[in-house]
Amino acid sequence: MSLSAASDWSIAPDGVDARSVPQRRLYTGALMPAIGLGTFGSDHVTGAEVAEAVKGAAAVGYRHFDCAAVYGNEHLIGPALQEIMAGGVPREELWITSKLWNDKHAEADVIPAFMKSLTDLQLDYLDLYLIHWPFPNHHAPGVDVTSRDHAARPYIHADYMKTWRQLEILVERGLVRHIGVSNMSIPKLELLLRDVHIRPAACEMELHPHFQQPALFDFVRAHGIEPIGYSPIGSPARPPRDRMPGDTVDIEDPVIARIAARLGVHPAVVCVKWAVQRGQTPIPFSVTRRNYLANLQGVVSDPLTDEEMAAITGIDRHCRLIKGQVFLWKEGQDWRDLWDEDGVIAQ
Numbered sequence: 001m002s003l004s005a006a007s008d009w010s011i012a013p014d015g016v017d018a019r020s021v022p023q024r025r026l027y028t029g030a031l032m033p034a035i036g037l038g039t040f041g042s043d044h045v046t047g048a049e050v051a052e053a054v055k056g057a058a059a060v061g062y063r064h065f066d067c068a069a070v071y072g073n074e075h076l077i078g079p080a081l082q083e084i085m086a087g088g089v090p091r092e093e094l095w096i097t098s099k100l101w102n103d104k105h106a107e108a109d110v111i112p113a114f115m116k117s118l119t120d121l122q123l124d125y126l127d128l129y130l131i132h133w134p135f136p137n138h139h140a141p142g143v144d145v146t147s148r149d150h151a152a153r154p155y156i157h158a159d160y161m162k163t164w165r166q167l168e169i170l171v172e173r174g175l176v177r178h179i180g181v182s183n184m185s186i187p188k189l190e191l192l193l194r195d196v197h198i199r200p201a202a203c204e205m206e207l208h209p210h211f212q213q214p215a216l217f218d219f220v221r222a223h224g225i226e227p228i229g230y231s232p233i234g235s236p237a238r239p240p241r242d243r244m245p246g247d248t249v250d251i252e253d254p255v256i257a258r259i260a261a262r263l264g265v266h267p268a269v270v271c272v273k274w275a276v277q278r279g280q281t282p283i284p285f286s287v288t289r290r291n292y293l294a295n296l297q298g299v300v301s302d303p304l305t306d307e308e309m310a311a312i313t314g315i316d317r318h319c320r321l322i323k324g325q326v327f328l329w330k331e332g333q334d335w336r337d338l339w340d341e342d343g344v345i346a347q
């Protein structure tokens with residue numbers, strides 16, 4: 001990615017110079033902006049609002065956008081990206097991710113699903129394409145967590161590798177620069193790394209102060225895989241179906257609140273700032289200009305102190321928010337079975 005070509009269009013008077021945003025160097029040598037904008041509007045933000053935020057975020061210095069077919073808005077983000085590029089931001093300065101949804105894991109479905117995202121996004125290549133979940137179990141968007149796919153199956157490694165091989169073909173054809181995974185566990189990644197031709201460049205995973213996943217975080221970094229952190233603010237506006245008694249609230253944590261008060265920022269900004277400083281790439285969602293601008297300003301301002309970083313390490317509550325219940329494949333299971341917490345891939 002050429003940083004020298006950053007255009008003047010990109011810099012709103014109160015925006016952040018895209019060249020000053022930290023970058024991650026992936027194992028291929030490519031640079032990825034160390035913060036991206038999430039684009040999942042959940043149930044309450046329309047695709048049009050998200051597309052508007054993509055344009056607004058680019059105008060204040062964002063260059064990295066986390067998309068997915070299942071978010072149902074790529075056809076609206078595509079024209080927004082066209083406008084951004086027509087405004088003078090070169091394609092090579094943008095980092096665009098998309099993801100393969102669970103009903104498209106079959107070998108014959110992967111490349112057509114990718115092409116649909118590519119066409120909707122109005123691009124001729126993607127920077128990163130992820131397998132969204134390691135389960136082929138389908139459920140309609142917005143269903144209750146008790147909903148189950150009658151054909152649901154556990155993780156079957158041979159099947160996952162067939163899907164992965166199709167992603168490798170996309171790289172070989174020059175249609176995507178990097179491929180990666182999401183919602184994986186260490187045991188699943190160990191199998192994947194054993195069998196790949198092209199290694200995953202990134203692992204998208206839930207990461208916020210109350211859910212730091214230190215073992216998986218260390219594992220992926222040790223294998224040259226970039227951790228991309230989703231729900232970095234603790235997804236405060238997630239739909240009711242994704243809320244359970246016992247879930248904790250990162251932005252109400254006294255440690256986060258104390259640091260926010262020192263900096264004079266919203267606690268959300270502290271979560272994002274901590275994420276970048278820790279070494280992951282957060283992808284906070286926001287359609288509110290004041291908020292997405294504050295998040296970006298937070299990552300280019302003075303770092304948190306060592307004491308503050310240590311204090312945030314100490315507030316991990318091991319509180320997974322996106323539990324994935326809809327992917328369970330048999331009666332009587334617990335959502336923890338999806339995450340191989342005992343080191344064994346549940347069958």
Ligand SMILES: NC(=O)c1ccc[n+]([C@@H]2O[C@H](COP(=O)([O-])OP(=O)(O)OC[C@H]3O[C@@H](n4cnc5c(N)ncnc54)[C@H](OP(=O)(O)O)[C@@H]3O)[C@@H](O)[C@H]2O)c1
Nearest residue numbers: 038039040230231232233234235237268284285286287291
């Ligand atoms: N791979 C996966 O399976 C997966 C799963 C979940 C999410 N994701 C990705 O991760 C992205 C982010 O996760 P998320 O949407 O769950 O949650 P999140 O980024 O943790 O939280 C987003 C919420 O925080 C608010 N917010 C953002 N910045 C703020 C600020 N500075 N001050 C106050 N409030 C602020 C936003 O409201 P406003 O809009 O009003 O600012 C929005 O309601 C998604 O959009 C998606 O791209 C991926």
